[in-house]
Amino acid sequence: MQIRNDQQRYGAVAQLLHWSIVVLIITQFSLAFKAGGLPLGPAKIAVLAQHKSFGMTIFALAVLRLIWRLVNPVPAMPQTTVRWQRIAAHLSHGALYALILITPLFGWMMSSARNFPVSWFGVFTFPDLVQPDQARYEFFHEMHEILALTLAGIALLHVAAALKHHFFDRDNVLRRMLPLKLKA
Amino acid sequence: MKLSRIASFAAVILTAAGLALAATQWTLQPKESTLTFAATQAGAPFEGKFEKFTADIVFDPQDLAGSRFDVQIDLASVNSRDGERDGIIRSADLFDVKRWPSGSYVADKFSASGGNKFTATGKLTLRDVTREVPIEFTFEHHNGSAWLKGTAAIKRLDFGVGQGEWKDTATVANEVKIRFALLLK
Numbered sequence: 001m002q003i004r005n006d007q008q009r010y011g012a013v014a015q016l017l018h019w020s021i022v023v024l025i026i027t028q029f030s031l032a033f034k035a036g037g038l039p040l041g042p043a044k045i046a047v048l049a050q051h052k053s054f055g056m057t058i059f060a061l062a063v064l065r066l067i068w069r070l071v072n073p074v075p076a077m078p079q080t081t082v083r084w085q086r087i088a089a090h091l092s093h094g095a096l097y098a099l100i101l102i103t104p105l106f107g108w109m110m111s112s113a114r115n116f117p118v119s120w121f122g123v124f125t126f127p128d129l130v131q132p133d134q135a136r137y138e139f140f141h142e143m144h145e146i147l148a149l150t151l152a153g154i155a156l157l158h159v160a161a162a163l164k165h166h167f168f169d170r171d172n173v174l175r176r177m178l179p180l181k182l183k184a
Numbered sequence: 185m186k187l188s189r190i191a192s193f194a195a196v197i198l199t200a201a202g203l204a205l206a207a208t209q210w211t212l213q214p215k216e217s218t219l220t221f222a223a224t225q226a227g228a229p230f231e232g233k234f235e236k237f238t239a240d241i242v243f244d245p246q247d248l249a250g251s252r253f254d255v256q257i258d259l260a261s262v263n264s265r266d267g268e269r270d271g272i273i274r275s276a277d278l279f280d281v282k283r284w285p286s287g288s289y290v291a292d293k294f295s296a297s298g299g300n301k302f303t304a305t306g307k308l309t310l311r312d313v314t315r316e317v318p319i320e321f322t323f324e325h326h327n328g329s330a331w332l333k334g335t336a337a338i339k340r341l342d343f344g345v346g347q348g349e350w351k352d353t354a355t356v357a358n359e360v361k362i363r364f365a366l367l368l369k
Contacts, residue, residue: 040268042355049226049355115230115265122227132265 005072009176017065053121059104078171099151110140207244207251210368217366224357232264248294255289277347310343332366
């Protein structure tokens, strides 16, 4: 498969970044719910450490993904796509890019605000972004959750739209983000 | 008469010499002084401090034999900038401040390590465990006040700080660094 994008499809790098972020985001929700049900103890700290490590991984992959997008062509939308759907697609893609960057960033600030610094799998520790403060922690925590739920909501719309293109419109929109041959 | 005059003169000389040799008794300035620790959880170090402690410091670089530290720490005054974590640190599984409200460090053996550097060997007590812990410190003396700054490294489980699930060192490391900066007058 081609490495770079062209007008018709996403290349291997863009696909790899897209699907690894998908897997990581699903993992993040399951870890967050797991941690939410635990009292503060070694088990919760361990689960949250994984959540933070994966979150910082998403942040790094999101940065790479935006850079890769800037230096690659973006495959065109099908000719038949109506105006409101083009606008909706642009808005939702823009929001998803923003959210995969901002959600981890708020998680990072939330950790700093509670003086639970962020380590990447124990390999290195990220610097604290803000000074510890209870009110600040609560604000960032709330924002982190709202952003994550917004991300989930838009991602579900994104999935619904991709499936609609694949099964109803029978076009290449989903295919071109998968290692599949495009329909003529 | 002559003999007693000599004796009293000798007594005065000896007393003066004794005063000159006696290590200085310092008074801790609690506002400026800090006692902090750095622990590691899930690979990420975090700092906390003890808000309340007293330090009875008798120290003179010229009279290490007469020097002595006696530090008493109010363990319930721990502040790691997170109330929930502080609650756990005070609880029965960690410091158990209800049974052992204070920790102490008492040292009376000192050695010079060159320049303004020294090593103290003293006994640290946490919970019901007392163990010898060396501390490295510097002593800087200017115009009647002095900064005593140093570090120590301990293993929390050596003192039983971590019972039950907190014995696990994979999540909360065994090693804890202690740092202090005491302003003395």
